[in-house]
Structures are given as structure tokens and as C-alpha cells.
Amino acid sequence: MNIRTKAMIAGTTALAGIALASAASADAHGGTFTIGITQNNVGVDSYQTTYEEAFIAAAEANPNVEVVVLDAGGDVSRQIAQMQDLVQQEVDAIIIWPTNGQAVIPAVREAYQAGIPVIVTNSNIAEEGFDFVSSFSGPDNITQGSRSAEIMCDRFIELGIENEARVVQISGQPGYTTAIERAQGFEDRLPEVCPNVTLVETQPGNWNREDSQRVMEAFLVQYDDIDGVYSGDDNMGVGALNAAIAAGRAEGITFVGATNFAVGYDAMGRGEYWGSIYQSPVDDAEAALATAIAILNGEEVPFLNYFDTPKITQDNMDEFDRPVF
């Protein structure tokens, strides 16, 4: 009696699970390629949520592709288990959005040893793992930084201050590749396009709006003349903007970020923030799938396969949707 009740309950709960599950699973057998993806943490921000939706939509639009969509929920051990499962299921290719750029390397090696091509998406794994990866598909942080320099310089030329302007930089968290590359791209490009503009000081804002605001407050006290602020993303850029508004000095300053966030987009709409770099999760997802398909078709794919991240400023912002993040 008890066993039967238990079995029944187990059965019904399992059925409830399946009803939900079938919506998430790809619809039918018989596709040419089966591609598995293990994502970092889908629910945690809307960039990742939009990425997943776009990825599934792109896969459904392609009749030659079946996808197994998994989410590690930010848990490294779960992501490693998912990698092993995908290898065991003998998928044709695996796309991974690493929860930890180092911890997944052995799991990536397992896939590589099983002859399954691995594509890393959005953020790359550490260099020790490059040998086991077919391609990285994601944004090019250096280009994002150098395009920000161009936006900044173009604006200075418009304002006629390209020979005297002074710029401060608020960078991302020290030690993070993304932060280092975005700073590097900006610092290398700025002297090429605007040789007479001075970068007076760089301080880390740790990807955090409050930290960045404090950094900017210090800059405002320290320097009487600031014409431009470059920040590693719009979140920090808006922190700096808030500090400048509070000090009554926002008017004469050009604010440029390296990745456009909704807060930055809104501030651009209000005319307070000048420009940024537009990085779309939809492009990110579609690029990852396209890279995987290209590799499966035997096409030559560059190891670092970047997707385009265009410039966005007050002048052309109506061509872009408000970012979801």
C-alpha cells in the first residue's frame, strides 16, 4: 500500500516535471547536428536570459540543428557534470559559457579527448585550456576599448577641444581580463586618434556604481579641469556621472563607456551621457551557434571569432533598442 502510494506520488511528480520539460526540450529527432550548450547562470541577469532565448530561437530557425540547452546555475560542479553528460550523449559539438575560466579546463579536455569540438562563448577560458578549444565566440574587449577612444576623440573634435582635453579613466575590477583589455584598447587607441589629449589618471571602479562614484568624487576634487570620463562599462560611467552632477560639473564633461547598459542608454536619452559600445546578447548567442555550425561544416574559423559591437552615441541611439541589462 505504502509503496504503491509512494510510487504514485513519484510518478505524478515526475509527470509534472515532464510536462514542463517538454516545452524546454527541442521538438524532434532527425536533425543533422546535435549541439549542446551549458550556460553560466541564466536567471541571474537579463543579458543571460535574453541570450538563452535568442539561442533557442536561432536554433529553432535552423532545420539542420538540434540543441540540448543546459544551465549550470552558476555552479561549477554542475557545469562540469553537464559537460560530462554532453560528452556521454555524444553530441556533435559543445558550447560552453564558463562559470569559472579555469575549473572547466579539465572537463573541456575530456570533450576534446572524446573528439567533440568545444566552442567557448562570451568569456574565454584560461590560456592553459586553449589547446582543447576549437574557437572562442564573443565580444572583443580590445576593440570595445579602442572604439570608445574613437567616440571620445570624435566628440572632442566636434567641441573643438581635441588639443587640450584632459581625460580620466575608471577601469573594471583589477585582475579581470575584460577590465585589462578594455583599458588597454582605450589607452592604445586614444593617442593615435587624438595625440594631444592627455589621460591624467586611471582608477579601478570594480564594475560597481558606488565605487565608481567615489572614485569620480576624488577626481573632481583633485582636478579642476576634466573634459572626458572613460569607464569600463556604463554602470560605472553612470556612477561617475552622478558624482559630476552632484558637484555641478557634469555640463562640460563627455562621458563614454565601453559597454552600453540600460542606465547608460537612459542617461544618453536625457543628454547627460555621450556614448558607449553596443553589445547585444542576441548577437552574442547567434554568433556562438553560427561558430559551432561553421566548425561542424568543416569551415575555417578563426580561434578568436569576435562578433561586431558597434558604437552608440546620442546621435545614433535611436537605431538601437534599449539594452535589456
Add this chain to the structure above:
Amino acid sequence: MKSDNMSNLIKNGAIWGFIVLELIFFQIAGEFWSLSERAFMDLDNMLLLLKQSAPIGIIAVGMTVIMINGNIDLSVGATYALCAIVMLDSMSWPFMESLGDWAIPLAWLFALLTGAVLGLINGIIVWKTGVDAFIVTLGSMLGYRGLVFMYNGENPTYHLNWTMVDIAEWDLFGVETPALVFLAVALIVWFVMTRTVHGRNAYAVGNNREAAVNAAIRVGPHMLINFVLIGFLAALSAVTFYSGSGSVNPNDGMLFELWAITAVVLGGTKLIGGAGSIVGTFGGVIAIQLLRKGLGHIGADTATVNLVIGLILIAVLFLDRQLNVKGKEELKV
């Protein structure tokens, strides 16, 4: 007495019935929904399942002993992360680097010692203050996690050593190291719990602490040993897992305590203590991993997996309660 045995048999057997049900279900459902050509009940897949069960399984074995005692340990996830950090960070200390690959066993030793010491701290506080283990380990969970973040901030701690990875991926007839460790731990602790005085005392303490004291069982030291054991096992779990991955995020191991408790409860161990078995816990661990893996196999997403496991846990607890209510109505002899 006889019907008591019956009801125990049903409770202990239920988890295995459930596992069989899961296997059949995923095998059949896999035919329809899975994109994989391979069967779910493939031998390789089952061996992989055992390996993937190891991190939570090793901890769950220790948790069973703690819960039979009538205690609980919420700090195992933080202990797990801290021991992983000690292991990986110690390998980049200058004197360790000069040892070459001999640093590996030493790093393991450091991690295991750390786990035992963290467990010892929990045990001493529980013993000497008499504060409920739930509160003590809730505190140490936060405290140990704090230490994890103090060690390296938000950054991952990282040391990739391919020799260590190869040891972690080594296999005996297809059973890889983590699975072997899990099986060995389960076997040893099962032996301790069923064949030794310490094991019998564990049930006695959990069943009726007063009576245990009267029977001259030294409850304090007894519990202390068990807390050291679970700390050690949390460290062992970290050693087996991180030897194969080489990098730990500061929030790794979060919710591990709850997964371990879920597995233990699914396996029929009572939250109030005094009853439970390692074999049941082993079944509980396998059942959870089967669900995770099986739902993934047929294409369900992570949220669905958690929902289903939650529902099943409630169902199991409900059944357990029904069985116990029936027991109480009977004549006490």
C-alpha cells in the same frame, strides 16, 4: 514488533523502489525525448552517475551520522570551499612548488586537516556550550564562508596540475577515482555504524540522549568525534572534486548542506535522530543524481529539476510521517 520491522522494511526499501522507477522512466522517456542515440541505462552513463554523485555523496555519508545523532551540520558547504582553497593555494607556496609533484599528497593532507579542525571547532562548541547544533553550524557556515571570501576576495583560487587531474580521472575497470572514494567512504562508515560500539552509541544518543547518558555513553566526546568526521569528509569531498578541476570559486559548495540533507532524508534517516542508515543515504544520493541527470537527459531545464526534487522530498517526508503516526497508535511493549 513484527509490524515495526515491516514498516522499517518498507521505508528502507522504498528508496530503491524509487530508483528502479526512475531508471525505467528515464529509459523509456529517453527513447522519445532525448536527442542522444545512447540509452540512458548505458553502463558508462551509470558509472558517470556514480562519479557525479561523489561530491555530495561523500558529505551525505557524514551527514547521516550527524543526523542519526539528532544533530545537523549546515557548515559543510563552507568547509568544502575552504578546504578546496587550502589545497589549491598551498600548492603555489614556494616550498611546496620546490617539491614538484610530491606537493600533491601534502596539499591533500593540508586540506583534510583543515576539514577536521573546522569540524573539531563545531564539535567543541556543541559539546561545551550545549547550544543546538543547528545554531552552532549556522554560525560557522557564515563564519567559514567569511573566511573563504577573506582568503581571496571574489576571485577564484586556482592551481591546475595535470598530474593531479590525471589521478582524479584515473579509473579501475571504468570506475573513476571520485566514485571509488565515495564507495570506500560509504563502506567504511557503514561498517562503523553497524558493527562497532561507536555506531551503536550514535543511535542510542539520537534516540534518547538522557538514556544514553545513563548508560554511561560520553555524549559530548561522542558528538565531537562525529563532527570531526563530517569535517574530514567535507574536506575529502573537496579533495576528490578539486583535484580534477583545479579551481575554486568563493561561492562553491553553497547549498551543498541542503543537498546532503535532502539525500539523507530521502534515504529514510529521521530529522529527530535515532534512526537511519548509510545504505539508505547511498540510495538517496543516487536517486537525486539520477533525477538531475535523467531530467537533463530528456531535455528539462535546471529549474524543473529543482522543482521535481522538491516535490519528491515533500512526498517522502509526508509518507514518512504517515508511517510514524501509524507506529504511535500501536501498543507500546
